[in-house]
Amino acid sequence: MNSSSRPLRARIHLEAIRQNYRLAKELAPSARALAVIKANAYGHGAVAVARTLADEADGFAVACVEEALELRESGIRGPILLLEGVFSPEEIALVDRAGLAMVVHGREQLAWVLSARPARPLDCWIKVDTGMHRVGFAPSDVAEVQSALAACPHLGELSAMTHFARADEPEHPYTRLQLATFARALEGQAIPRSLANSAGILAWPESHGDWTRPGIMLYGVSPLIGAASPAVTLRPAMTLESAIISIRDLAAGEPVGYGGRFVCDRPTRVGVAAIGYADGYPRHARDGTPIAVKGRLTRLIGRVSMDMITLDLTGMADARVGDPVELWGGMVSATDVALASDTIAYQLFTGLSRRVPLIHEDA
Ligand SMILES: *Cc1c(COP(=O)(O)O)cnc(C)c1O
Numbered sequence: 001m002n003s004s005s006r007p008l009r010a011r012i013h014l015e016a017i018r019q020n021y022r023l024a025k026e027l028a029p030s031a032r033a034l035a036v037i038k039a040n041a042y043g044h045g046a047v048a049v050a051r052t053l054a055d056e057a058d059g060f061a062v063a064c065v066e067e068a069l070e071l072r073e074s075g076i077r078g079p080i081l082l083l084e085g086v087f088s089p090e091e092i093a094l095v096d097r098a099g100l101a102m103v104v105h106g107r108e109q110l111a112w113v114l115s116a117r118p119a120r121p122l123d124c125w126i127k128v129d130t131g132m133h134r135v136g137f138a139p140s141d142v143a144e145v146q147s148a149l150a151a152c153p154h155l156g157e158l159s160a161m162t163h164f165a166r167a168d169e170p171e172h173p174y175t176r177l178q179l180a181t182f183a184r185a186l187e188g189q190a191i192p193r194s195l196a197n198s199a200g201i202l203a204w205p206e207s208h209g210d211w212t213r214p215g216i217m218l219y220g221v222s223p224l225i226g227a228a229s230p231a232v233t234l235r236p237a238m239t240l241e242s243a244i245i246s247i248r249d250l251a252a253g254e255p256v257g258y259g260g261r262f263v264c265d266r267p268t269r270v271g272v273a274a275i276g277y278a279d280g281y282p283r284h285a286r287d288g289t290p291i292a293v294k295g296r297l298t299r300l301i302g303r304v305s306m307d308m309i310t311l312d313l314t315g316m317a318d319a320r321v322g323d324p325v326e327l328w329g330g331m332v333s334a335t336d337v338a339l340a341s342d343t344i345a346y347q348l349f350t351g352l353s354r355r356v357p358l359i360h361e362d363a
Contacts, residue, residue, distance in 0.1 A: 004355070004357055006242070006274045006355075007241075007242050007243035007245075007274055007322075008240075008241070008242040008274055008275050008279060008355070008356055008357075009240075009241060009242075009356065009357045009358075009359050010043070010044075010238050010239070010240050010241075010352060010356050010357070010358050010359065011238070011239045011241065011329075011359045011361055012044050012045060012048065012049075012237060012238055012358055012359065012360045012361065013235070013236070013237050013238070013239070013361055013363070014048065014049070014052040014237075014360055014361065014362045014363075015362060015363040016220055016235035016236065016237040017044070017049055017052055017053065017218055017219065017220075017237045018052055018053065018056070019235050020214075020217055020218045020219070020220055020234055020235060020237065021033065021035055021053055021056065021057060021214070021218055022056075023217070023232060023233075023234065024198075024201050024212060024214040024217055024218070027201050027202065027205075027208075027232070028196065028201055028205075028208035028212045030208065031196075031208045031209060031210055031211055031212045032058035032059070032210065032211050032212075033057070033058055033059075033211070033212045033213070033214055034057075034058065034059045034060060034061040034079070034081055034194075034211055034212070034213050034214075035049070035050075035053050035057045035059070035060050035061070035214060035218055036060075036061045036062075036083075036197075036213050036214060036215035036218070037049050037050055037060050037061070037062060037067075037071075037218075038061065038062045038063040038064075038067060038083065038215075039063065039067075039350045040067075040350075041218075041219075042215065042216065042218075042219050042346065042349045042350055043238070043349040043350045043351070043352045043358075044219055044237060044238060044349070044358070045358045045360060046062070046067065046070060046071065047070065047071065047074045047076075048358075048360045049218075050071050050074070050076045051074070051075075051076070052362070054076060054077075054078065057078060058078070058079070058211075059078050059079030059080065059081065059101075059211075060076065060078065060079070060080045060081070061080070061081040061082075061083050061213055062080060062081070062082060062083065063082070063083055063084055064082060064084060064087070065082060065086065065091050065094050065095065065098075065100070068080045068082060068098060068100050069094065069098055072098045072099075079101055079123075080098075080100050080101065081100070081101045081102070081103065081125060082095070082100055082101070082102040082103060083103055084103060084105070084135070085102040085103040085104055085105055085109045085127075086102055086109065086112065088112075089112035089115070089116070092112060092113070092116040092118060092122070093118075095118075095122065096116075096118035096119055096120060096122065097119075099120070100123075101122075101123035101124070101125060101156075101157070102122070102123070102124060102125065103124075103125045103126075103127050103161065104124050104125065104126055104127065104145075104149070105127035105135040105136050105137070106135060106136075106137070110145060110148065110149070113149070113152065113155075114148065114149075114152055116154065117154070118154050120154075120156070121154055121155060121156030121157075122154055122155060122156050123156040123157045123158075123159075124149055124155060124156070124157075124158055124159075125158075125159045125160065125161050125194070126142060126145055126146060126149065126158070126159070126160045126161070127160075127161055127162065127163075128142055128160060128161070128162045128181075128182055128185050128186070129162070130162040130177075130178040130179075130181040130182045130185070131165055131174065131177060131178045131181060132162075132163050132164070132165045132178075133165075136162065136163075139181050139182075139184060139185035140185075142160070142185040142186065143185075143189070146158070146160075146189060146191070157192075158191050159191055159192040159193070159194060159210075159211070160182075160185075160186055160189070160191050160192070160193050160194070161193070161194040161195065161211075161213075162178065162181075162182045162194075162195050163195075163197065164178055164195065164196075164197060164199065164200055164204075164207070165178070167196075167197060167199035167200045167203060167204055167207070167223075168199040168203075168223045168224055168225050169225055169226075170203040170204075170224060170225075170226075175200075175204055175207070178195075179195070179204075179206060179207060182195060192209075192210040192211060193209040193210050193211070194209055194210065194211035194212065194213060195207040195208075195209050196208055196209065196212040196213065196214075197213055197214070197215060197216075197223075198214050198215055198216045198217035198218075198222070198223050199223045199224060200212070201214055201217065202217065202222060202223075202224055202232065203224055216345065216346055217234055218237070219236075219237045219238065219345075219349060220234045220235045220236035220237045220238070221234065221236070221333075221334055221335055221345040221346075222234055222335075223344075236328075236329050236330055236333070236334070238328070238329060238334070238349065239326060239328070239329030239330060240275075240326070240327040240328050240329060240352070240356070241324055241325060241326050241327065241329065242273045242274045242275045242324075242325045242327065243273065243274060243321075243322055243323060243324055243325055244271045244272065244273055244293065244313075244319065244320065244321050244322060244323045244325060245272050245273065245274050245308075245321060246271070246272040246321065247269065247270070247271050247272075247313060247319060247320070247321060248269075248270055249267065249268070249269050249270075250264050250267070250268050250269075250270055251264065251267055252264050252265060252266050252267055252268075254268075255302075256268075256270055256301055256302035256310050257302030257303045257305065257310050258302075258303045258305060259303055261287065261302055261303045262287050262301040262302040262303075262310070266314070267314075268301075268312065268314050269312070269313040269314045269315075269316065269319070270301065270302075270310050270311070270312070270313065271293065271310070271311050271312075271313040271319060271323075271325075272308050272309070272310055272311075273291075273308065273309050273311060273325040273327075274307065274308060275307075275308070275309055275325075275327060276304055276305045276306045276307040276308050276309060277304050277305070277306055278306045278307060278353060278355065279307075279352065279353050279355050279356050280348070280351040280352035280353045280356060281304055281309060281327060282304070282337070282338075282341035282343060282347075282348065282351075283303075283304045284304075284341045284342055284343070285300055285304055285309075285337065285340055285341045286300070286340050286341070287299065287300060287301050287302070288300065288340065289336075289337055289340035289341065290332045290333075290336050290337065290340070291309075291311050291325060291326070291327060291332060292325070292326040292331040292332050293311070293313065293316065293319060293323055293324070293325050293326075294316075294319070294323045294324055295331065296316065297331065297332070298311055298312050298313065298316070299311065299312050300312075300340075311325070328345075328348070334348055334349065
């Protein structure tokens with residue numbers, strides 16, 4: 001959807017994504033970096049983001065073969081890693097034809113790779129379960145899996161990876177345990193290693209390895225929890241904006257919206273903005289969730305509706321229908337909106353609905 005009658009849109013700042021990618025590289029200078037653009041680049045538009053990074057990214061990572069093929073069909077030629085590998089043996093033909101790399105995280109996938117008859121060598125990444133406990137080989141099985149793959153005549157490049165469960169908690173010892181487990185599982189094996197997601201890049205230099213996998217930081221959000229955020233500046237890549245479509249003045253004691261969740265505690269000027277939960281704005285956003293109107297910070301009041309929200313314009317005598325409203329972006333941090341809705345910025349970004357046009361802007 002490229003245009004819409006509603007004033008709602010997500011402006012995507014491509015230069016910010018480029019800067020954030022460069023920052024990921026500067027923080028881990030000895031590693032190459034796979035730009036993680038799964039889930040439509042966390043809602044930012046995978047093809048546009050890939051094209052933006054095509055000249056400088058060492059490669060891309062996506063969740064599945066459909067996401068990779070979309071990139072290939074758009075002319076993206078660099079390495080593309082399938083982070084969950086394939087879901088059936090038939091898919092290996094697509095991987096082969098499109099020249100993709102794939103994670104091998106379990107016995108079934110290993111058997112499919114070994115019995116495949118690809119036209120060219122298959123690049124595989126052995127996934128090691130160092131403590132996330134979703135997918136991946138047990139550390140004690142890694143040597144055997146590695147030799148099985150190494151003996152396979154159609155194996156291309158072999159690498160090893162793992163994924164952190166708690167790297168966003170810079171004080172938590174669990175990441176150190178995962179680092180040690182990974183090192184032990186690969187002892188004596190000279191294959192490229194990849195551990196770090198954005199949190200690893202930002203908070204755990206010892207995790208940088210040969211390849212990093214920055215995701216959320218490319219979009220300008222630090223995943224680190226609490227005050228321990230490093231002194232780096234990520235640039236928000238998305239501005240979600242709409243406009244005021246109605247203004248009314250209510251007396252103290254009047255309720256606003258469904259369920260009367262918010263009751264005016266004083267004479268209150270209430271603005272309505274064209275965005276709601278059907279667009280992906282979180283329905284659980286609490287009263288007080290930050291919002292900016294014409295560059296001034298204010299707050300959500302009342303429950304989020306399907307297509308509208310209500311916000312506090314008290315004291316903004318000059319507010320008018322048509323004034324711009326920022327839901328998140330340069331003024332309102334997506335993390336703060338997420339915190340006020342008991343979720344994370346990842347979910348806000350990936351949860352935008354198709355009703356929200358993405359407007360890609362390059363400075
Ligand atoms: C999504 C994903 C990443 C990126 O994580 P961020 O927290 O967004 O940086 C890295 N590695 C794997 C395996 C992933 O699935």
